[in-house]
Amino acid sequence: MTETLGIHGPETAPAFPMKRASGCPFDPPPELTEQQRRGPLTRVDIGEGRIAWLITGYEDQRKLLSDPRVSADFTKPGYPSPVKRTSQTSSVGFILMDDPEHARQRRMVTAPFAVKRIAAMRPRVQEIVDGLIDELLAGPRPVDLVQAFALPVPSLVICELLGVPYADHDFFQANSKVVINRETSADERDAAFARLGDYLRDLVGEKQRAPGDDLLSELAERVDAGSLTREEAAGIGVLLLIAGHETTANMIALGTLALLEHPDQLAALRDSDDPALVSSAVEELLRYLSIVHSGRRRAAVEDIEFAGQTIRAGDGLIFPTDIGNRDPSVFSEPDTLDVTRDARRHVAFGFGVHQCLGQTLARMELQVVYSTLYRRIPALRLAASVEDIPFKHDGAVYGVYELPVTW
Structure with missing residues (x-):
């Protein structure tokens, strides 16, 4: 029945x-x-x-x-929106669309996220990670790993990929936080979306006049060709800018905290030079933490x-x-963090046609971070108790607001 x-x-x-x-x-x-x-x-x-x-x-x-x-x-x-729908909700591009429009817009930005293109970016990401670690080692202690490392890494990467000036990172990070906070009012979220949309719309216009070697310039070409409107191009830009730094930044910080709280797993990762183990650790941390915690x-x-x-x-x-990702019929001892586990079947990036476009980039960034940070700072440790760490219980993406560390 x-x-x-x-x-x-x-x-x-x-x-x-x-x-x-x-x-x-x-x-x-x-x-x-x-x-x-x-x-x-x-x-x-x-x-x-x-x-x-x-x-x-x-x-x-x-x-x-x-x-x-x-x-x-x-x-x-019946769409169960976690927040009140507003006139600006569509500013997040194709993520809230169905095929064929979803597929049409998504295809326009698939190439930059292809495996070979992302692999070619790895040396640059390694350079960014090493540079930020150099600054950590030369700076004062303790330090907030979120602001000094976890946020700058993906922000620098997505800015270079999109062609967004990193000098504007305070602006887009502040507005992104408003957009993904579940407790933000509809008016505040509308205003943040509008600011981001205006910013990306203006930037697409600049790329139309003076294109560069970046994704926004490719979108600007499509606007000139008539296959995209400038509004659609800006919406895609908003989506990629928010998703490109918020999710990976939270995985860097929360993944680090999880490893610090599981020292045997941290040691196994830190002391290995096996790329396969690093890849395995990334997949396991994605499964174990699953930072999209408001449900798809x-x-x-x-x-x-x-x-x-x-x-x-x-x-x-x-x-x-x-x-x-904690289903015991699929993952044995699912509540245990095990960096040697084969967790590649996880659904941290979703499943189906809406599976995360940027997952190849996120994986590569996390592999570089997890294989470098703990090796270069082997004595890394918390500078506060876990009970005092401010977790993002109010966000659509889970993580920590601050992560005080020292060594």
Whole structure:
């Protein structure tokens, strides 16, 4: 017998997102783990009387994320937006679109993220990482690793890839923080999106007049050719600029903290010169931490019979990939950090046609960082207790606001 999901749903639906347990900053919320044990589908309350389906199993997430009846378009009825939708929400480019428009725009920026192009960037990323570590070693201690290292590495890389002046990093980092904070008001988020959109729109215009060897210049050429509007090019730029530094910066800082709290795993990584182990450690940290912790959001556009339930057209779906990556049917001892584990099957980058475009770049940056930072500063340690570290419980992307370290 199937059940249908009403717009208001049962009063007993647990609230989502759920809170992590005190003292367990690297683990998904206990209630989320319990929901996974109960079965593949459950109803959750996402606020304001809205009820959505929560899909917790690894295989179920992959199946539905690749189902054409499941839409990423935020304008679809029932889309379970984590924040109030505003006139500026579309400023994040193709990430909130479906095919064929999603595919059309995504294809325009695929080439710079191809494996060979990213591999060619590795020496430059190594140079950036080494330069910032040189500054760390020459500077005062303790130091906030977030501001001195974790944020500058991906910000410098994405700026060079896009053709954005790094001198403007304070501006786009500040506005990015407003955009991805779940507690930001709709007006504040609108204003931040508008500032970023205006900035990228002006920059695309500059690239039209004086193109360079960068991705924004390639987009500007498409604007000149009529295959993109300047507004669309700016939206793609906003998406890549935010995603290109926020996610990797949080993985650098949170991954470092996780390793410092697991000294045996840190030692195994630090003392090895095996690139395969470094790659394995990156995949395991992506699985173990899964920093997109508000769930990937979708809407059903047709009725779907799934796991004995009827997901109706217009129902919202949430995929918490952090708990998918802790599914014990896929990963043995999933709550254990093991840098030797083969974790390549994780869904930290999502799954299906909306799988993260920049994952090859993120992997390469993390490989360079994790193979360099702890080797060059072998005595790296926390300069504060874990209890005093400010975690980003209020963000769409999980991490830490500060990470005081010394050596």
